[in-house]
Amino acid sequence: MRPADACVVLVVGGSSSHASEVQTMLSQIRSYGVSVELCAHSTEALARLSSGGVAAVLAFDDYVGASVQRGILEQDILAPLVVIQELSSDDPVAERLRQREAGAAECLAFTELSPAVLRVALLGSIETHRGITQMQGADVSSVLDPDTGLFTTLAMRRRLAAAIDRSEAESDYRYATLYIDTAAIHPSDLLSATDVAALRTRVGLRLAHIANDFVAAPVGETGYVVLFRGFPEGEDLGAADSVRRELQRPYDHDDDQLYLDLGFGLARGRGRDANAQAAIDRARCEVVVPRVPRLHTHSASERRPPATDVVASELAQALQREEFSVTYQPIVDIQSQRPYGFEALIRWRHPDGEERPAADFINAANDSELIVPIGYWCVEAAMRQMADWHSEFEHLPDLCISMNLSAPQVLDPLFVERVRSMLMTTGLKASAVRFEIEAGTIADHNKEARALVEGLSAAGSKVWVEDYGLSDCTVDDLRGFPLDGFKIDRRFVSRIDGTEMTSGRIRHIMTAASALGLRTLGEGIENQLQANVLRWLGCQLGQGYLYERPLSVAEVYAYLAEA
Ligand code: C2E
Ligand code: MG
Secondary structure: OOHHHOEEEEEEOOOHHHHHHHHHHHHOOHHHOEEEEEEOOHHHHHHHHHOOOEEEEEEEOOHHHHHHHHHHHHOOOOOOEEEEEOOOOOOHHHHHHHHHHOOOOEEEEHHHOOHHHHHHHHHHHHHHHHHHHHOHHHOHHHHEOOOOOOEOHHHHHHHHHHHHHHHHHOOOOOEEEEEEEOOOOOOOOOOOHHHHHHHHHHHHHHHHHHOOOOEEEEEOOOEEEEEEEOOOOOHHHHHHHHHHHHHHOOEEEOOEEEEEOOEEEEEEOOOOOOOHHHHHHHHHHOOOOOOOOOEEEEEOOOOOOOHHHHHHHHHHHHHHOOOEEEEEEEEEEOOOOOEEEEEEEEEEEOOOOOEEEHHHHHHHHHHOOOHHHHHHHHHHHHHHHHHHHHHHOOOOOOOEEEEEEOHHHHOOOOHHHHHHHHHHHHOOOHHHEEEEEEHHHHHHOHHHHHHHHHHHHHOOOEEEEEOOOOOOOOHHHHOOOOOOEEEEOHHHHOOOOOOHHHHHHHHHHHHHHHHOOOEEEEOOOOOHHHHHHHHHOOOOEEOOOOOOOOEOHHHHHHHHHOO
């Protein structure tokens, strides 16, 4: 260890025997080059801190320790504080939380102190300190990227390395890295090279603006990396999703609003990465590169902007103004007509007062990829609603809710984890959840679709394939997927007129389903003949105007009350 790497840990307060016990333990953390200084008075300790070079403060929870803690907060001193105290046996977790709220980086019970525990508690601070002092001039500003105010790549790597070490030593410490790829923003008719550079910087500036509970840095020419540390299980996903939503809001550019195609990849840690670079690479590998790099623009000055772009920017507004709602179309057992569940279908209460069916705007939402945030909203609303119905109608415990996923949602690497956390927050059981994915999407994005279906299945939910027979998708494309069933498209069902000719395609789909061991659901059933033919062909479930149209929440209550 070079002397320049040595750093000071200041031990404040405590009885002289306790302080020297801690000093002995710290002297055993040799590999980190820690040197220890004891301070018995708060003024002395604060003066020492102001003179710099202290990597961390270990403060006993006594009068001296408490006044140093106050001083650190008041004077905005950067050194992290580890508090050592007697933890009451009643609620030690609450006490640790209270200390964290009061600005402590860690709170340790005196009885649990050992060289290993101290090493873990101090590791992050020591690495950070070393990162700062190794920079030229040991100036904190040199760890910041001058363009964006984010950390520099090197400063970020040090934090990431410390998080990796800590996750190895501490079983419940988690970290996650989010890689943001701006490579799809490139010069075009619309954007000069200068515009492109400025837009990339603006992505970084927006990131810096929201970086309250994470650290972020630019990496390479076109990437940013975000590090989430010490989040409770699942919360890093919510945080990653907020980052994504924020960065995907449109960017003003002259008179235009630009929707940038950014790639996002999340890699969750815990002892899996050999070093910081490995963690960054893993996140980068998770990035789903937009298939066609594209820039959506809405020009306020144009009289007639292209139709989808108008709708896309209207949709972004609709999401902000909460103009969406969900209707629920009953799915029934085709034999008994008993309710089996519902398909959630999104609706848009347009500012013109009309309610628009999904068919009117879902393509624009898919093209602009706004379906990702809109879909999250819809999935969460439907799950919450279904959880309500479960508690209201206890005699129907197996009712399920089916939700549609389009290609951008299937390509979203955060989707499965987000669903897991929504299951937790809504309280809905995973077995009540179905997702519908078009066969064509599975064929086009086989690898991603497999990961998604496997992830959802591991979470306890089920996936149905829609539109089989309307794309190139074959049984082989679906083999090995843990699927639950096939939906027979209403375009096939509507052709049923009792002749062998019209049911031939359906028979073919039924054969494919049985080759894969799947159940079938006929959709768009409008008359009894269609229902009878489907039942005769072995289809178990049905949906369509013959039974019910998509219903409002209030109508579902009435429908279930009679079931
Ligand atoms: P889909 O999954 O095939 O949904 C069924 C569509 O058929 C719905 O139209 C529904 O209102 C309509 N429908 C139901 N029964 C009958 C019937 O008996 N006859 C006829 N002619 N039509 C019937 P909607 O609500 O306009 O949805 C259109 C498509 O939009 C859906 O097709 C689905 O692919 C997509 N979609 C709807 N909600 C969402 C959503 O939340 N997320 C995503 N990603 N896509 C959605
Ligand atoms: Mg559907």
